[in-house]
Amino acid sequence: MRLACGVALLVLALSAAATKMDIPADAGFDVRLKKLESELRCLVCQNQTLADSNASLAEDLRREVRELASSGKDDDEIRAYLVARYGDFVLYDPPLKRTTWLLWGGPFALLAGGAALWWIILRRRERFGKLAPPIADSGAEARGRALLDESGAP
Amino acid sequence: MKTVRWSIPLAIFVVLVGFLWVGLGRDPREVPSPLIGKPAPSFALPQIHSDKPLSTAELTGKVYLLNVWASWCVSCRVEHPLLLQLAQAKIVPVYGLDYKDNPDDGRAWLAQNGDPYTSSIVDLDGRVGIDYGVYGVPETFVIDRSGIVRYKQIGPLSVESLQQKILPLVRELQK
Numbered sequence: 001m002r003l004a005c006g007v008a009l010l011v012l013a014l015s016a017a018a019t020k021m022d023i024p025a026d027a028g029f030d031v032r033l034k035k036l037e038s039e040l041r042c043l044v045c046q047n048q049t050l051a052d053s054n055a056s057l058a059e060d061l062r063r064e065v066r067e068l069a070s071s072g073k074d075d076d077e078i079r080a081y082l083v084a085r086y087g088d089f090v091l092y093d094p095p096l097k098r099t100t101w102l103l104w105g106g107p108f109a110l111l112a113g114g115a116a117l118w119w120i121i122l123r124r125r126e127r128f129g130k131l132a133p134p135i136a137d138s139g140a141e142a143r144g145r146a147l148l149d150e151s152g153a154p
Numbered sequence: 155m156k157t158v159r160w161s162i163p164l165a166i167f168v169v170l171v172g173f174l175w176v177g178l179g180r181d182p183r184e185v186p187s188p189l190i191g192k193p194a195p196s197f198a199l200p201q202i203h204s205d206k207p208l209s210t211a212e213l214t215g216k217v218y219l220l221n222v223w224a225s226w227c228v229s230c231r232v233e234h235p236l237l238l239q240l241a242q243a244k245i246v247p248v249y250g251l252d253y254k255d256n257p258d259d260g261r262a263w264l265a266q267n268g269d270p271y272t273s274s275i276v277d278l279d280g281r282v283g284i285d286y287g288v289y290g291v292p293e294t295f296v297i298d299r300s301g302i303v304r305y306k307q308i309g310p311l312s313v314e315s316l317q318q319k320i321l322p323l324v325r326e327l328q329k
Contacts, residue, residue, distance in 0.1 A: 043185060043289035056254070057289055060280050085287040087188040 033066060036075050040065075040082060041090050049092070187287050187306040194220070194297045195285035199275040202252055202260050208275050210301060217327045219248045219320070220295040221271070222283065224255040225263035227291040233310035234267050240316070241270035246324045250274030253283045253291050296320060298327045 042053035198209035250271035252260040296305040
Protein backbone atom coordinates (compact mmCIF):
# COMPACT_ATOMS: atom_id res chain seq x y z
CA MET A 1 0.00 0.00 0.00
CA ARG A 2 2.78 2.37 0.95
CA LEU A 3 4.53 1.42 -2.25
CA ALA A 4 1.41 2.12 -4.28
CA CYS A 5 1.05 5.51 -2.60
CA GLY A 6 4.66 6.24 -3.28
CA VAL A 7 4.29 5.34 -6.93
CA ALA A 8 1.12 7.44 -7.19
CA LEU A 9 2.96 10.39 -5.65
CA LEU A 10 5.85 9.86 -8.03
CA VAL A 11 3.50 9.81 -11.04
CA LEU A 12 1.78 12.97 -9.78
CA ALA A 13 5.11 14.66 -9.19
CA LEU A 14 6.32 13.68 -12.65
CA SER A 15 3.17 14.91 -14.38
CA ALA A 16 3.33 18.15 -12.40
CA ALA A 17 6.96 18.52 -13.42
CA ALA A 18 6.01 17.85 -17.03
CA THR A 19 3.30 20.51 -17.08
CA LYS A 20 5.37 23.06 -15.17
CA MET A 21 8.41 22.47 -17.35
CA ASP A 22 9.77 25.90 -18.06
CA ILE A 23 9.11 26.52 -21.72
CA PRO A 24 10.70 29.68 -23.04
CA ALA A 25 7.85 31.86 -24.23
CA ASP A 26 9.76 32.75 -27.35
CA ALA A 27 8.17 32.46 -30.77
CA GLY A 28 11.55 32.14 -32.51
CA PHE A 29 12.36 29.15 -30.33
CA ASP A 30 9.12 27.40 -31.30
CA VAL A 31 9.70 28.13 -34.97
CA ARG A 32 13.19 26.68 -34.71
CA LEU A 33 11.89 23.52 -33.00
CA LYS A 34 9.11 23.15 -35.54
CA LYS A 35 11.61 23.37 -38.38
CA LEU A 36 13.98 20.90 -36.74
CA GLU A 37 11.16 18.47 -35.97
CA SER A 38 9.91 18.58 -39.53
CA GLU A 39 13.35 17.39 -40.70
CA LEU A 40 13.21 14.36 -38.43
CA ARG A 41 11.38 11.14 -39.10
CA CYS A 42 9.02 9.48 -36.67
CA LEU A 43 10.06 5.85 -36.27
CA VAL A 44 6.61 4.55 -35.51
CA CYS A 45 4.78 6.02 -38.49
CA GLN A 46 7.71 6.06 -40.81
CA ASN A 47 6.42 8.46 -43.43
CA GLN A 48 5.51 11.18 -40.96
CA THR A 49 7.80 13.77 -39.51
CA LEU A 50 8.34 14.13 -35.82
CA ALA A 51 6.39 17.38 -36.00
CA ASP A 52 3.33 15.78 -37.63
CA SER A 53 3.12 12.48 -35.82
CA ASN A 54 0.75 11.77 -32.96
CA ALA A 55 2.52 8.57 -31.92
CA SER A 56 3.45 8.55 -28.26
CA LEU A 57 7.12 8.00 -29.12
CA ALA A 58 6.97 11.13 -31.29
CA GLU A 59 5.56 13.05 -28.33
CA ASP A 60 8.40 11.80 -26.14
CA LEU A 61 10.98 12.68 -28.76
CA ARG A 62 9.50 16.15 -29.24
CA ARG A 63 9.74 16.62 -25.47
CA GLU A 64 13.34 15.42 -25.59
CA VAL A 65 14.18 17.75 -28.49
CA ARG A 66 12.58 20.67 -26.66
CA GLU A 67 14.51 19.95 -23.47
CA LEU A 68 17.80 19.56 -25.32
CA ALA A 69 17.15 22.82 -27.13
CA SER A 70 16.27 24.66 -23.91
CA SER A 71 19.47 23.37 -22.36
CA GLY A 72 21.37 25.18 -25.09
CA LYS A 73 22.13 22.39 -27.54
CA ASP A 74 22.22 23.49 -31.17
CA ASP A 75 20.41 21.73 -34.02
CA ASP A 76 23.41 19.63 -35.04
CA GLU A 77 23.89 18.37 -31.49
CA ILE A 78 20.21 17.44 -31.25
CA ARG A 79 20.40 15.64 -34.58
CA ALA A 80 23.52 13.78 -33.41
CA TYR A 81 21.71 12.81 -30.21
CA LEU A 82 18.88 11.20 -32.19
CA VAL A 83 21.16 9.60 -34.78
CA ALA A 84 23.19 7.96 -31.99
CA ARG A 85 20.00 6.26 -30.81
CA TYR A 86 17.96 5.64 -33.92
CA GLY A 87 20.48 5.80 -36.77
CA ASP A 88 20.54 7.88 -39.94
CA PHE A 89 16.99 6.74 -40.60
CA VAL A 90 15.64 9.55 -38.39
CA LEU A 91 17.03 12.13 -40.78
CA TYR A 92 15.01 13.07 -43.83
CA ASP A 93 18.29 14.36 -45.25
CA PRO A 94 20.75 11.52 -44.60
CA PRO A 95 24.51 12.21 -44.81
CA LEU A 96 26.58 10.95 -47.73
CA LYS A 97 28.69 8.02 -46.60
CA ARG A 98 29.64 4.50 -47.61
CA THR A 99 26.25 2.98 -46.77
CA THR A 100 24.26 5.76 -48.45
CA TRP A 101 26.20 6.42 -51.65
CA LEU A 102 23.80 4.24 -53.64
CA LEU A 103 20.89 6.23 -52.23
CA TRP A 104 22.47 9.52 -53.23
CA GLY A 105 24.25 8.45 -56.41
CA GLY A 106 21.71 5.93 -57.72
CA PRO A 107 19.33 8.42 -59.37
CA PHE A 108 22.21 10.23 -61.07
CA ALA A 109 23.68 6.91 -62.26
CA LEU A 110 20.29 5.97 -63.70
CA LEU A 111 19.99 9.37 -65.38
CA ALA A 112 23.48 9.06 -66.85
CA GLY A 113 22.71 5.52 -68.06
CA GLY A 114 19.48 6.71 -69.68
CA ALA A 115 21.23 9.64 -71.35
CA ALA A 116 23.98 7.35 -72.68
CA LEU A 117 21.39 4.94 -74.08
CA TRP A 118 19.45 7.79 -75.68
CA TRP A 119 22.63 9.14 -77.29
CA ILE A 120 23.60 5.70 -78.63
CA ILE A 121 20.14 5.16 -80.10
CA LEU A 122 20.08 8.62 -81.69
CA ARG A 123 23.51 8.12 -83.20
CA ARG A 124 22.64 4.71 -84.54
CA ARG A 125 19.41 6.01 -86.06
CA GLU A 126 21.26 8.86 -87.71
CA ARG A 127 23.87 6.52 -89.16
CA PHE A 128 21.32 4.04 -90.48
CA GLY A 129 19.20 6.87 -91.80
CA LYS A 130 22.12 8.10 -93.89
CA LEU A 131 22.99 4.65 -95.08
CA ALA A 132 19.43 3.74 -96.06
CA PRO A 133 19.46 3.37 -99.82
CA PRO A 134 16.97 5.36 -101.91
CA ILE A 135 14.26 3.28 -103.45
CA ALA A 136 16.03 1.84 -106.45
CA ASP A 137 13.19 -0.04 -107.98
CA SER A 138 11.37 2.66 -109.97
CA GLY A 139 8.78 0.10 -111.01
CA ALA A 140 7.70 -0.34 -107.41
CA GLU A 141 7.45 3.42 -106.99
CA ALA A 142 5.25 3.75 -110.03
CA ARG A 143 2.99 0.94 -108.82
CA GLY A 144 2.72 2.61 -105.43
CA ARG A 145 1.70 5.91 -107.01
CA ALA A 146 -0.85 4.17 -109.17
CA LEU A 147 -2.40 2.57 -106.08
CA LEU A 148 -2.52 5.90 -104.25
CA ASP A 149 -4.17 7.61 -107.21
CA GLU A 150 -6.67 4.82 -107.54
CA SER A 151 -7.83 5.04 -103.93
CA GLY A 152 -7.55 8.85 -103.74
CA ALA A 153 -9.73 9.63 -106.77
CA PRO A 154 -12.95 7.70 -106.92
CA MET B 155 25.27 -8.04 -82.26
CA LYS B 156 21.70 -9.20 -81.88
CA THR B 157 22.47 -11.15 -78.72
CA VAL B 158 24.21 -8.12 -77.21
CA ARG B 159 21.17 -5.99 -77.95
CA TRP B 160 18.92 -8.43 -76.15
CA SER B 161 21.22 -9.28 -73.30
CA ILE B 162 21.60 -5.69 -72.02
CA PRO B 163 17.92 -5.06 -71.20
CA LEU B 164 17.67 -8.63 -69.96
CA ALA B 165 20.60 -8.09 -67.58
CA ILE B 166 19.05 -4.82 -66.32
CA PHE B 167 15.76 -6.60 -65.83
CA VAL B 168 17.38 -9.46 -63.92
CA VAL B 169 19.22 -7.03 -61.63
CA LEU B 170 16.00 -5.10 -61.01
CA VAL B 171 14.10 -8.28 -60.21
CA GLY B 172 16.93 -9.25 -57.87
CA PHE B 173 16.63 -5.97 -55.97
CA LEU B 174 12.85 -6.20 -55.79
CA TRP B 175 13.00 -9.85 -54.70
CA VAL B 176 15.33 -9.02 -51.81
CA GLY B 177 13.14 -6.03 -50.97
CA LEU B 178 10.06 -8.23 -50.73
CA GLY B 179 11.64 -10.30 -47.99
CA ARG B 180 12.74 -7.34 -45.89
CA ASP B 181 10.70 -5.62 -43.25
CA PRO B 182 10.80 -1.84 -43.69
CA ARG B 183 9.95 -1.49 -40.00
CA GLU B 184 13.26 -3.02 -39.00
CA VAL B 185 15.59 -0.09 -38.79
CA PRO B 186 19.17 -1.22 -38.12
CA SER B 187 20.28 -0.06 -34.69
CA PRO B 188 23.34 2.17 -34.48
CA LEU B 189 23.94 0.70 -31.01
CA ILE B 190 25.30 -2.62 -32.27
CA GLY B 191 28.95 -2.87 -31.25
CA LYS B 192 28.61 0.09 -28.88
CA PRO B 193 28.32 0.10 -25.09
CA ALA B 194 24.79 -0.41 -23.81
CA PRO B 195 23.46 2.97 -22.60
CA SER B 196 23.69 3.14 -18.85
CA PHE B 197 20.67 3.31 -16.59
CA ALA B 198 19.81 3.17 -12.92
CA LEU B 199 16.10 2.54 -12.56
CA PRO B 200 13.83 1.12 -9.84
CA GLN B 201 13.05 -2.55 -10.14
CA ILE B 202 9.49 -3.68 -10.51
CA HIS B 203 9.59 -5.94 -7.45
CA SER B 204 11.68 -3.70 -5.21
CA ASP B 205 12.47 -0.03 -4.94
CA LYS B 206 16.18 -0.75 -5.04
CA PRO B 207 17.51 0.63 -8.31
CA LEU B 208 19.30 -1.62 -10.72
CA SER B 209 22.12 -0.13 -12.74
CA THR B 210 24.04 -1.25 -15.79
CA ALA B 211 27.21 -1.37 -13.66
CA GLU B 212 25.76 -4.32 -11.72
CA LEU B 213 25.14 -6.19 -14.96
CA THR B 214 28.58 -5.98 -16.52
CA GLY B 215 30.57 -9.18 -16.37
CA LYS B 216 27.81 -11.41 -17.66
CA VAL B 217 26.06 -12.02 -20.93
CA TYR B 218 22.39 -11.11 -20.66
CA LEU B 219 19.31 -10.31 -22.67
CA LEU B 220 17.43 -7.07 -22.15
CA ASN B 221 13.84 -7.50 -23.17
CA VAL B 222 11.67 -4.40 -23.57
CA TRP B 223 8.07 -5.16 -22.64
CA ALA B 224 4.93 -3.51 -21.30
CA SER B 225 1.58 -4.64 -20.00
CA TRP B 226 -0.13 -2.64 -22.78
CA CYS B 227 1.93 -4.35 -25.48
CA VAL B 228 -0.05 -6.89 -27.44
CA SER B 229 2.74 -8.70 -29.27
CA CYS B 230 4.62 -9.13 -25.98
CA ARG B 231 2.07 -11.86 -25.27
CA VAL B 232 3.21 -13.66 -28.42
CA GLU B 233 6.82 -13.95 -27.30
CA HIS B 234 6.10 -14.42 -23.60
CA PRO B 235 5.91 -18.27 -23.60
CA LEU B 236 9.33 -18.35 -25.28
CA LEU B 237 10.80 -16.06 -22.63
CA LEU B 238 9.35 -18.30 -19.91
CA GLN B 239 10.94 -21.34 -21.56
CA LEU B 240 14.23 -19.51 -21.90
CA ALA B 241 14.15 -18.57 -18.21
CA GLN B 242 13.39 -22.16 -17.27
CA ALA B 243 16.29 -23.45 -19.35
CA LYS B 244 18.60 -21.05 -17.46
CA ILE B 245 20.77 -20.50 -20.53
CA VAL B 246 21.06 -16.77 -20.15
CA PRO B 247 19.59 -14.29 -17.66
CA VAL B 248 16.82 -12.17 -19.10
CA TYR B 249 16.31 -8.68 -17.72
CA GLY B 250 13.15 -6.80 -18.47
CA LEU B 251 12.59 -3.13 -19.20
CA ASP B 252 8.98 -2.28 -18.42
CA TYR B 253 8.58 0.51 -20.96
CA LYS B 254 6.19 3.41 -20.28
CA ASP B 255 3.99 1.31 -18.10
CA ASN B 256 2.24 1.72 -14.80
CA PRO B 257 4.27 -0.52 -12.44
CA ASP B 258 1.04 -1.84 -10.89
CA ASP B 259 -0.18 -2.92 -14.31
CA GLY B 260 3.23 -4.43 -15.00
CA ARG B 261 3.18 -6.45 -11.78
CA ALA B 262 -0.36 -7.66 -12.44
CA TRP B 263 0.64 -8.65 -15.98
CA LEU B 264 3.63 -10.64 -14.71
CA ALA B 265 1.48 -12.31 -12.03
CA GLN B 266 -1.01 -13.34 -14.69
CA ASN B 267 1.36 -14.40 -17.45
CA GLY B 268 4.39 -15.58 -15.50
CA ASP B 269 7.61 -13.73 -14.75
CA PRO B 270 10.60 -14.86 -16.84
CA TYR B 271 12.80 -11.96 -15.76
CA THR B 272 15.75 -12.13 -13.41
CA SER B 273 14.61 -8.61 -12.71
CA SER B 274 12.59 -5.98 -14.48
CA ILE B 275 13.28 -2.30 -14.31
CA VAL B 276 10.60 0.35 -14.65
CA ASP B 277 11.04 3.04 -17.28
CA LEU B 278 8.07 5.26 -16.48
CA ASP B 279 8.73 8.13 -18.85
CA GLY B 280 10.48 6.13 -21.58
CA ARG B 281 13.78 7.97 -21.28
CA VAL B 282 15.91 4.85 -21.06
CA GLY B 283 13.84 3.48 -23.93
CA ILE B 284 14.90 6.47 -26.03
CA ASP B 285 18.55 5.90 -25.06
CA TYR B 286 18.19 2.34 -26.33
CA GLY B 287 16.50 3.52 -29.52
CA VAL B 288 13.30 1.67 -28.68
CA TYR B 289 10.52 2.44 -31.12
CA GLY B 290 8.39 -0.66 -31.04
CA VAL B 291 7.81 -2.94 -28.10
CA PRO B 292 8.85 -5.75 -27.77
CA GLU B 293 12.52 -5.45 -28.52
CA THR B 294 15.34 -7.64 -27.25
CA PHE B 295 19.01 -6.75 -26.90
CA VAL B 296 21.88 -9.20 -26.51
CA ILE B 297 24.57 -7.63 -24.32
CA ASP B 298 27.98 -9.17 -23.76
CA ARG B 299 30.28 -9.40 -20.74
CA SER B 300 31.85 -6.02 -21.26
CA GLY B 301 28.46 -4.36 -21.71
CA ILE B 302 28.54 -4.06 -25.50
CA VAL B 303 25.28 -4.42 -27.43
CA ARG B 304 25.75 -7.33 -29.82
CA TYR B 305 22.34 -7.82 -31.36
CA LYS B 306 18.93 -6.25 -31.40
CA GLN B 307 15.74 -8.09 -32.19
CA ILE B 308 12.91 -5.79 -33.20
CA GLY B 309 9.48 -7.25 -32.61
CA PRO B 310 8.55 -10.45 -30.83
CA LEU B 311 11.06 -13.27 -30.43
CA SER B 312 10.34 -16.39 -32.40
CA VAL B 313 11.64 -19.95 -32.22
CA GLU B 314 13.63 -19.22 -35.42
CA SER B 315 15.15 -15.98 -34.21
CA LEU B 316 16.17 -17.64 -30.93
CA GLN B 317 17.59 -20.78 -32.51
CA GLN B 318 19.28 -19.15 -35.47
CA LYS B 319 20.53 -15.86 -34.10
CA ILE B 320 20.21 -15.20 -30.40
CA LEU B 321 21.13 -18.51 -28.73
CA PRO B 322 24.17 -19.24 -30.96
CA LEU B 323 25.36 -15.69 -30.31
CA VAL B 324 24.82 -16.07 -26.56
CA ARG B 325 26.79 -19.36 -26.52
CA GLU B 326 29.56 -17.72 -28.51
CA LEU B 327 29.70 -14.80 -26.09
CA GLN B 328 29.61 -17.03 -23.02
CA LYS B 329 32.68 -19.01 -24.14
